[in-house]
Amino acid sequence: MKLFLTFSFSLLVFSLFAQDLAILKYKGGGDWYGNPTALPNLISFCNKNISTKINPKPQTVEVGSPDIFQFPILYMTGHGNVFFSETDAENLKAYLISGGFLHIDDNYGMKPYITEALKKVFPDKDLVELPTSHAIFNLEYKFPNGLPKIHEHDGKRPQAFGLFHEDRLMLLFTYESDLGDGWEDPEIHNDPAEVRDKALKMGANIVKYAFEN
Secondary structure, three states, rough: OOOHHHHHHHHHHHHHHHEEEEEEOOOOOOOOOOOOHHHHHHHHHHHHOOOOOOOOEEEEEEOOHHHHHHOOEEEEEOOOOOOHHHHHHHHHHHHOOOOOOOEEEEOOOOOHHHHHHHHHHOOOOOEEOOOOOOOOHHHHEEEEOOOOOOOOOOOOEEEEEEEEEEEEEEEEEOOOOHHHHOOHHHHHHOHHHHHHHHHHHHHHHHHHHHHHH
């Protein structure tokens, strides 16, 4: 209990005085390192447009490391398998319920693995789809139809799912949208400027929500 309270206090203090993002490194063989230009570009967009002062170079942190408590926001992506050990699950749960925020962006094919992995973290919680009225779609930039579609993949509609603790959205899982591809350097996917703009604006809303809640 004392350790948990120490982590909670550290996270609170850090979130009040610093703005840093970290990429979450996980086990299982999935490409946690995917879309290397995505987060730096999102950080640059946020610093220019929503008055954040985020370190331009995101850090990398492992799920089971106590270092995750140094970051108010964690970002996770990939295409394939995700595995959390018991230690990973306990550490991530403590981080999230003590005020941390995790954005998981499915880069395609991640959903069955992350759904199973999250059951280790919160056996009694299920991912629930966010309504378009949720604050995350109505902050700095308005998304009246919810999550934007960036890449087609299977042609399914984009969906935003969440896990809540005491009515606070602590985890966001973006599915069939592929925001990270839209954040990458324009020459990587050759997306139209308006598509990249939507992706970056939605990302800015996510960052703003995480810092303010």
